[in-house]
Amino acid sequence: MEFNKLLSLSVSLVLILSVAESFDYNEKEIETEEGLEAMYDRWRSHHKVTEKSPERFNAFKATAQLVHNHNKLKKPYKMKINAFADMTIEEFRSAHADETLHNLKLPGPGCPACPACPNCPAAAAGPKDLPPRLDWREKDVITPVRRIPGCYNMGPALTSIEAINTIVTKEKLVLSQQQVVDCYPGGPMGVPTVYDVALTQGVATLDSYPETSARREKCDKSKFGKKLVTISGYEQLNKHDEEGVMQIVAEQPLIVTMDTSDEEYKNYAGGIYNGACGGWPKWVMLVGWDQDPDGTKYWIGKTTSFGEEWGEKGYVRVIKTPEGFCKMYSYGMRPFKTIETRNIEL
Template sequence: MEFNKLLSFSLSLVLILSVAESFDYDEKELKTEEGMEAMYDRWRAHHKVSEKSPEKFNAFKATAQLVHNHNKLKKSYKLKINSLADMTNEEYRSAYTHQNLKLPGPGCPACPACPAASGCPACPACPGASGCPAAANAKDLPPRVDWREKNVISPPRWISVDYMALTSIEAINAIRTGQNLVLSQHQVYHCKPTCKISDGIIFDFAKDTGIATLESYPPEIKGCDKSKFGKTLVTIDGNQYPAASAPTEEAVMKAVAQQPILVGFSGKDDEYKAYAGGIFSGPCGGEGKTILIVGYDQDPDGTKYWIAKAAFEEDWGEKGYIRILRTPEGICQMYTYTVMPLKSEETRNIEL
């Protein structure tokens, strides 16, 4: 989807996501077409959605049945009929999956062996030995980490998932400078020197040019207008792939203990879209998406999990976050793509 069309569509989602969170239904409504249509109309009124089409109604019906059937089972997480319930697969994949992230398929060797196997993406280049640290000893790590408690995570908001790298830059900038700034994906889109977008391009742009805040460079600005960059451009030193040489739980924990990091994730789209809370344990097999791991912990019963920020507002999941089952090998390809920005204590932002 073209960025401006996606932006317009996504801004409408922001308005939808700002309304009341809960939507209740009666099981009887699921049993007939008339009941489902009445339920859909109630949902549209609840979320102030004017658009209606057979395609979106069919998507809503499928979501409602999925939520109802899933929640009758004793799963580790729940689903809900949220404000994304009538998104078609095409709409969802355009808005909420990473267009340039291709996670390795079964049998693909891990980096840095950089395979040429069929169906395996090219490995990211590690910036020297420091870019591929060895797996950590779990005994040396904190038992729990939650960067939200340190006020370095920006508030949940809709952001194009292709630009989730911005959330990791926001976090390391807050850790290093004490400034909790929200960055502008619109400035990056309009001012980057290439029409392509990837995490690497965003990190390079932050290093070479600096990224403006959303406050100074809002969506209303058209084109690349350097006069609107504002007072501060956030910069970084580069990036590294912390679990490239050892895609293990310990390696990711070691990185997250230092700062929030981006990981690739292939949770099944329908369940991920309707996630309401609890520890997501699968199914997998969805389109690739990046999420920001902001911590890890475990339940009183000993179930370990990751804490991740997604590309949604507080209406989704656990106020914009998801907990994901933490295992040695990583569910849904979680350890096959990990990346984090670098910013030293001495690196200063550009003050205009």
């Protein structure tokens, strides 16, 4: 996907998601066309959406009816009418799903395509004892949820670098996607792009190099500030079973993809997600695992595409299964950082 294709949609959605609170409706509004149209106008006012068209209204109607019908069922998760309610599935996929990974075959062990990493830690001698629950947020490692504009798959890479940098240096820094976009010499934008910049150049903090747009600007080294965050290397997920993924997440947060239903996932409101699979891959960063009072086990995932209004303040709980819900053990990536790999002081 071309990076600039998402410019206008990304900028408008970040404005919407930064101001929106939960949108509520009356059941009677769903019952008639007039009620739905009034509800649509109220939703537009709520989210400060000026565009109105029959196509947008039809997409909104379909979303409203899907959410309403789902929430009447006894499911372990709920949906809500959020800022994406008037988006078609094609638009949602374009903005938030990774088409390059669609129908991806399971990768083999290791990651031959990744740069050599002589400073990366050696593989553990054996499995560790795993706790019944883990949440990296409780260790003050995870940066705040925010919607990172531009390519959907760059945000997760940034947040994973933020996490490993905090684990190693004990300094929690929020990083700038704009600097990555501006200072990368060219080629496709994605997870490896962010890791390559961190590996070869370093990534500036958001305070120093603020987000100004979702498009490429001139690389401005005067905005690099006092520090560039670096990594030692990175690798693809090389353990494709539940315990193997838990072993990795016990060491550091891990970004993975899930082939979840596009219609259901975009309207997720909270609870343990176990909806239909078969959609296009979406990135999420696993920050831990737990179980609810009835014993249902789940992963805790952080998103970077939707902001705090989506899901559980930007997080999703996903049912934990041995085979990996919606292929979530099939593809993932993580950066490495050793204590010897110091950030660049400017």
